Amino acid sequence: xxxxxxxxxxxxxxxxxxxxxxxxxxxxxxxxxxxxxxxxxxxxxxxxxxxxxxxxxxxxxxxxxxxxxxxxxxxxxxxxxxxxxxxxxxxxxxxxxxxxxxxxxxxxxxxxxxxxxxxxxxxxxxxxxxxxxxxxxxxxxxxxxxxxxxxxxxxxxxxxxxxxxxxxxxxxxxxxxxxxxxxxxxxxxxxxxxxxxxxxxxxxxxxxxxxxxxxxxxxxxxxxxxxxx
Amino acid sequence: xxxxxxxxxxxxxxxxxxxxxxxxxxxxxxxxxxxxxxxxxxxxxxxxxxxxxxxxxxxxxxxxxxxxxxxxxxxxxxxxxxxxxxxxxxxxxxxxxxxxxxxxxxxxxxxxxxxxxxxxxxxxxxxxxxx
Numbered sequence: 001x002x003x004x005x006x007x008x009x010x011x012x013x014x015x016x017x018x019x020x021x022x023x024x025x026x027x028x029x030x031x032x033x034x035x036x037x038x039x040x041x042x043x044x045x046x047x048x049x050x051x052x053x054x055x056x057x058x059x060x061x062x063x064x065x066x067x068x069x070x071x072x073x074x075x076x077x078x079x080x081x082x083x084x085x086x087x088x089x090x091x092x093x094x095x096x097x098x099x100x101x102x103x104x105x106x107x108x109x110x111x112x113x114x115x116x117x118x119x120x121x122x123x124x125x126x127x128x129x130x131x132x133x134x135x136x137x138x139x140x141x142x143x144x145x146x147x148x149x150x151x152x153x154x155x156x157x158x159x160x161x162x163x164x165x166x167x168x169x170x171x172x173x174x175x176x177x178x179x180x181x182x183x184x185x186x187x188x189x190x191x192x193x194x195x196x197x198x199x200x201x202x203x204x205x206x207x208x209x210x211x212x213x214x215x216x217x218x219x220x221x222x223x224x225x226x227x228x229x
Numbered sequence: 230x231x232x233x234x235x236x237x238x239x240x241x242x243x244x245x246x247x248x249x250x251x252x253x254x255x256x257x258x259x260x261x262x263x264x265x266x267x268x269x270x271x272x273x274x275x276x277x278x279x280x281x282x283x284x285x286x287x288x289x290x291x292x293x294x295x296x297x298x299x300x301x302x303x304x305x306x307x308x309x310x311x312x313x314x315x316x317x318x319x320x321x322x323x324x325x326x327x328x329x330x331x332x333x334x335x336x337x338x339x340x341x342x343x344x345x346x347x348x349x350x351x352x353x354x355x356x357x358x359x360x
Contacts, residue, residue, distance in 0.1 A: 126319030133339055160331045161322035166315065166338035191333075212346070 013041055017048060029056040095121040097128040097137075104205045105134045106198075110143030118154035125158060129167045135212075136205045137162060140198045142173030152187045159192050168193065168208070172201035239264050241271045247348055248272065248310075249341075251283040256290075261297045268301065272310045279348035280305055283341060285316030295330040302335040311336060311351055315344040 016033060023031040032052065035045035095117070097107045107125050129137060139158065141147075147155075155171065162169040172195040174182075182189060195201040239260070242249045248271055250264070268280060282298070284290070290298075302312040313336045325332070338344035 122323065123319065126322060129339065130319055133343075135339060135343060157323075157326045161319070161326045164314075164322040164325060164332060164337050165317050165319065166340075166343060212350075 010041065013045070017045060020052075021048070024052055024055070029059065091117060091120050095124050097124050099128075099132055099134060101202070101206065101209070103134050103136055103209050104202070105129065105132065105137040106140060107137065108140045108143065108198075112146070113144055113151045113154070115150060115154065118151060118158070122154065122158040122161065125169075126161055126165060129162060129165055135167045136208055137167055137169050138195075138198065138201045138205060139169060139171045140173045140201070141171060141178070142175070142198065144175075144178065147178045147181055149185050149187065152182055152185065152189075156187070156189070156192070170195055170201045170204060172196070172198050238267070241268060243271070243275050243277060246277055246352065247279040247281060247345070248275065248277045249281045249283070253286050256287065256294050258293050261294050265297055265301050265304075269304060269308065272305060272308050277310055278352055280310055280312045281315055281341060281344045281348065282312065283315045284321070285318070285340070287321060288318060290317075290321045290325060292328050292330060295325050295328065295332065299330065299332040299335050302332070306334070311348060313338050313344040313347055316340050 013035070020031045020033050029052065032049050033045045034049070035042045095107065095109070097105055100106045105125070105128055107121065109121065113121075125137060125139075128134075139155070141155075144151075159169040159171065170193045171189075174194055174196075193204070195204055239250060239252055239254070242251075248268065250268060252264075254260070256264075271277070272280065284298075287294075298312075298314060302314075305312045314332075315338050317337060336347060338347050
């Protein structure tokens, strides 16, 4: 079985293989040799074609996976954005300071307290105290389920800073669980005015208001008496 | 040097029974110490019963000034004069508390008016207890 090999033809076919490989390397995955003849060289040509097929499949799959991953990533990034936005919203929403009476501010706290939130809360409260000139503020923690050392510390800091500004800060609504934890943790709240409910705190605040008003009137009277004398 | 400090003296104004000190320059340690002795001397000289220190324009109070203020309150107290610190900024209050300077013996008021009222009330209370 002897076959005549035409050198020119073989050279042509090898050139063809070279061209196809080059175009595949350049990115054209549709290029194939598609050999017609059946001889020793055609096996290699077919193998190369197969290889290119495999490569194409592999590349396509990879592209698909990459796309999926990118999709997921963008989705996650979007979700993260929403979460951050909501966190910021919550932070702002969660510490409203409102003036409820002459000279009385209320800061109702609902939900778990963390350092960041208490920090924002403290700043809001102090700003509001200065802004409104109210000398009594009530920190109602009825809606706070648990208190740990850090949070208790932050509450103490808030009350102390308010005192430094010249305002009195009352804490109301300490639940039995919180009272237990605070005492067990060894935190001393004796320097802070605490009241059972928001109502008690309001009554206390109003009494305090009345007292200072009475004193003001008294001093007015005494000074006018002195003038008359 | 002495002249320099003299120029930056913080004025102490006497109104009725009270001294009013309005700090309107940045405090440095020397000035703070000078102010402290100046106020104490003025208390002795005038027999003032109360001192109002307005720090509403101070944007920064360091631990030294904080300690000076609380120290001065105790010193004035044993000289029978109450010290009220007036108009502290929120940021300053937070800083002092973070520094652990909670100034337990010092009275504070939101503004000069409240501070005056506070001192007057105290004076009245003292009067009542006499009779």
